[in-house]
Structure formats: C-alpha cells, structure tokens
Amino acid sequence: MPSALINVPKTAKRGEIIEIKTLMSHIMETGYRHTADGDVVPRNIITNFSCKYNGAEVFRADLFPAISANPFITFFTVATESGKFDFEWTGDQGFAETASASITVE
Amino acid sequence: MLKPHHSTRRQFLGLAGSAAVFGAAPLATLRPAEATPATMNTAIRSIVGEAEVRTGKVKLEIPPLVENGNTVPMTVSVSSPMTPEDHVKSIHVFTEKNPQPNIGNYYLGPRAGRAQVSARIRLADSQKIVAIARLSDDSFWSATVDVVVTLAACTDEVV
Numbered sequence: 001m002p003s004a005l006i007n008v009p010k011t012a013k014r015g016e017i018i019e020i021k022t023l024m025s026h027i028m029e030t031g032y033r034h035t036a037d038g039d040v041v042p043r044n045i046i047t048n049f050s051c052k053y054n055g056a057e058v059f060r061a062d063l064f065p066a067i068s069a070n071p072f073i074t075f076f077t078v079a080t081e082s083g084k085f086d087f088e089w090t091g092d093q094g095f096a097e098t099a100s101a102s103i104t105v106e
Numbered sequence: 107m108l109k110p111h112h113s114t115r116r117q118f119l120g121l122a123g124s125a126a127v128f129g130a131a132p133l134a135t136l137r138p139a140e141a142t143p144a145t146m147n148t149a150i151r152s153i154v155g156e157a158e159v160r161t162g163k164v165k166l167e168i169p170p171l172v173e174n175g176n177t178v179p180m181t182v183s184v185s186s187p188m189t190p191e192d193h194v195k196s197i198h199v200f201t202e203k204n205p206q207p208n209i210g211n212y213y214l215g216p217r218a219g220r221a222q223v224s225a226r227i228r229l230a231d232s233q234k235i236v237a238i239a240r241l242s243d244d245s246f247w248s249a250t251v252d253v254v255v256t257l258a259a260c261t262d263e264v265v
Contacts, residue, residue, distance in 0.1 A: 053217070058214075060213040061211065062208075064208040066204050068178070068225075068228050072224075074223065
C-alpha cells in the first residue's frame with residue numbers, strides 16, 4: 001500500500017494555476033504525550049516537505065508537532081511545461097519518503 | 107450601533123466585545139502574559155526580526171469552533187499578484203497555547219501562481235492563531251483568528 005497520496009492534474013493548459021494535494025501516512029507523534037506509566041513517547045514527526053517541478057523547487061514546508069497525523073498539504077503552482085513533480089518527506093528517526101507525479105502541459 | 111432601548115447588560119457586553127476585538131486586532135502578538143504568548147512572540151521575532159508586522163493581505167481560515175483539536179483544517183491565503191517582482195516568499199503560522207509556538211513554515215515563490223496553502227493542524231486549547239506572510243519586498247503581513255477548541259490535542263495519554 002502506498003504511503004503517499006498525490007493529487008496532481010494529469011493535463012493542464014500552459015500558464016494554468018494548478019492545485020497539488022499531498023497526503024503522507026505518518027503518526028506525527030508530538031513528543032508531548034505520556035504512556036500510562038508516565039514515560040514520554042519520543043517525538044517522531046515529519047520535519048520537512050518539498051516539491052520539485054522538473055528539478056526546480058516550487059514549494060517547501062517545515063512541519064512541527066502541531067501538524068496532524070498523516071500530514072495533508074495543498075498548494076498551487078503554475079503549469080509551465082510537461083514533466084514530473086518530485087515530492088520528498090523527511091523526518092525524525094531517519095524517515096524519508098519520495099513520490100512523483102507526471103503532468104502533460106498543452 | 108447601540109440603540110437606546112438596549113439593556114445595560116447588553117450594552118456592557120457589546121462594549122466589552124468590541125473593546126476585545128479592537129484591542130486584539132492591530133497587534134495580537136503583544137498581548138499581556140498568558141500561557142505562552144511570550145514564546146509565540148519570540149518565535150515570531152525569530153522569523154520577522156525587527157521588521158514591522160502589519161495587519162492585512164493575509165486571510166486565515168480556521169473553523170471558529172473546533173470539536174476535535176487533533177485535526178483542524180486550516181487555509182492561509184495572501185492577496186498577491188505572485189509575479190517575479192511582487193510575490194509571497196513564505197507563510198508562517200503560530201499558536202499561542204500549544205506546547206510549541208510554531209505550526210508550520212511554508213516557502214513559496216512566484217512559480218506558485220497563487221499564494222495559498224492548506225493543512226490539518228493540532229490545537230491544544232482555545233486560543234489565537236497568527237499567520238504571517240513575508241512578501242518579496244520583505245514586508246510582513248499578518249492575520250489573527252480566535253479558535254474555540256472543545257477537545258484538545260497533544261496531551262492525551264497513550265493507552
């Protein structure tokens with residue numbers, strides 16, 4: 001089962017502003033919760049997200065414990081040329097995931 | 107706005123309400139001490155520096171009444187032409203009463219086309235949320251929203 005869900009339009013007109021929706025499956029443990037025994041549950045969150053469009057970064061985000069589990073991020077970009085979006089999530093405990101999506105620009 | 111036939115209590119509440127609104131709007135980041143507005147202020151200053159933060163241009167959409175603080179939809183948009191000369195560089199969202207003052211930093215550029223981001227956030231308490239946008243001319247604009255949270259996030263026990 002894929003851990004990332006990406007929603008990018010398959011086709012767009014040149015210059016069109018498109019919406020990109022991303023969802024990454026992750027617990028986003030805040031590090032502020034305790035077990036019944038009183039131990040702190042160690043923080044385990046995604047700290048960074050980035051989106052590259054044909055190699056050039058178009059969006060980046062820093063995430064904090066205040067982001068809900070399974071971080072859902074939507075943003076916009078201008079469809080300039082056909083190609084590929086590369087998404088990357090990195091975080092605590094060596095978390096690193098990537099995903100990609102293609103777009104055809106007419 | 108106040109008509110003469112209103113009761114004294116109503117007048118008082120109306121006045122108190124508008125006083126609260128006007129007091130909070132221009133500089134929500136400099137409220138008197140509460141749980142952690144001071145840490146929020148520090149967090150804001152670490153992004154903004156000494157620059158002036160003006161109210162406006164930014165629109166922060168969060169439901170005013172939240173039943174479950176574990177997942178609250180949030181959308182921040184900034185009115186900007188998003189051209190290479192005039193665009194939004196970044197959007198920063200801060201909270202007053204979560205354990206940490208930061209919610210998220212979002213970096214965009216002229217290629218975004220539209221200065222708008224959405225996310226799902228956690229809120230530990232009823233509080234103020236502040237969104238600040240940095241424009242390409244390095245001016246800062248902000249919006250503040252009051253949120254009432256009935257079920258708080260972050261502090262629950264793991265069973």
